[in-house]
Amino acid sequence: MGRRIGFARWRSDVASGGNRYDDEISGELRGLGIELREHPVTGAWPVAGPGDRERFATLLEAEQRWLVDNIVAAAAPEAIAAATGAGRAVVVLMHYFPSDDLSLPSRDRAALAASEERAVRAASAVVATSAWTAREVARRYGRHDALVAVPGVDAADPAAGSERDGRAPALLWLARVTETKDPLALVDALAQLRELPWTARLVGPHTAHSDLSRELRRRIAAAGLADRLEITGPRTGAHLEQIWQRTDLLVHTARSEAYGMVVSEALARGIPSIVPLGTGAIEAQQGAGSAFPPGDAERLSQELRGWLADPELRRRWRDLTAELRPRLPTWTAAARVIAGAFPP
Known part of the structure; x- marks a missing residue:
């Protein structure tokens, strides 16, 4: 395609779906012949200070075409508007809604909802990571x-379970331990299922929110689940794949979710999932x-009980994953959509 695009991206210090998406898309865009120039954006985004926003506004003068991660764009609508007003093409990539992030103070979340609206309206184009996110925009x-x-999603071997x-049966919860990802819902749900056979692992970074991590461990101990529910911390590479291969069901409890790459990664391994209603995870799950309603531990417990108690249901879910695995989305297709958002 022979075009040059700048990519203004902010990278989390810990593994995240946003980091993974940006990395994969960068490689695929280059594979399409685009000269992609990555410009790391530093600062406390999305709650950035005036200096961070000024530096970002100056950065946008460096290229004529920009792909901008919305964790940055949401906090810098004036910079987006100035760039498009000067004739630059700015495509905002919507990973998630910062105003839904429960780890942020309510005042910041309200301010981000208003500022992101201005940024989205000022952008040349918007790319969402799911149809659900596009509808929310x-x-x-x-x-x-x-x-x-x-x-x-990358092809993977089917999990033996x-x-x-x-x-x-082995359950897996795979995410960062945050209020938005809501691991407490899983603990509270499993506390009602002590009489049934199961084991569970909570896998992912858990040190960023110390109060939540302490409460998580306290509830596990209080429910008498310490011998069945393990908090492993982050796992990657072969260590994570070993966990995937032992997993029978993914449980995803996010209060808000633009897509839920972990759900499609489970599907690629033939692992079904229980996900939150009214989020993009429904799209990733494909049925x-x-x-269950986000935050409703009682309903989650009912869904888990139904799966644990019914071998035929477990078989049907596994059979459906086998049908869906050959038709999973590709990174190349995603990159083509993003490339098509820019003028020729």
Whole structure:
């Protein structure tokens, strides 16, 4: 395609779906012949200070075409408007809604909702990571032309699971320990299922929110689940794949979710999931499992009980994942959507 695009991206210090999406898309855009120039954006985004925003505004003068991560754009609508007003093409990539981030103070969340609306309206184009996110952009901000670039997923070997080896069904929760990801909902749900056979792992970074991490461990101990529910911390590479291979069911409890790459990664391994209703995770799941209202531990417990107690249901969910695995989205397709958002 022979075009040059600047990519203004902010990288989390810990592993995240946003980091992974940006990394994969960068490689795929270059594979399409685009000269992609990555410009790391530093600062406390999305709650950035005046100096951070000024530096970002200056950065946008360096290229004529920009892909901007919305964790940055949401806090810098004036810079987006100035760039497009000067004739630059600015495509905002919507990973998530900062105003939904429960780890932020309510005042900051309200301010971000207002500032992100201005940024989205000022952008040349908007790319969302799911159809759900695109609908939310339309509902929240009145912009109805967002393109959809669903995250790809790498092919993987089907998980053997634990149940097929005669062990208790193995559950996996894989995310950062934050209020938004809501691991407490899983603990509270499993506390009601002590009489059933199961094991569970909570995998992911858990040191950023110390109060929540302490409460998580306290509830596990109080429920008498310490011998069945393990907090492993982050795992990557072969160590994470070993956990995937022993998993029978993914449980995703996020209060807000733009897509849920972990759900499609489970699907690639033939693992069904239980996900939160009214979020992009429903889209990623494609019906291979069930759903519950976010934050409703009672309903989650009911869904888990149904799966744990019904071997036929477990078989049907596994069979559905086998049907869906060959048709999972690709990173190349996502990159083509993003490339198409820019003028020729």
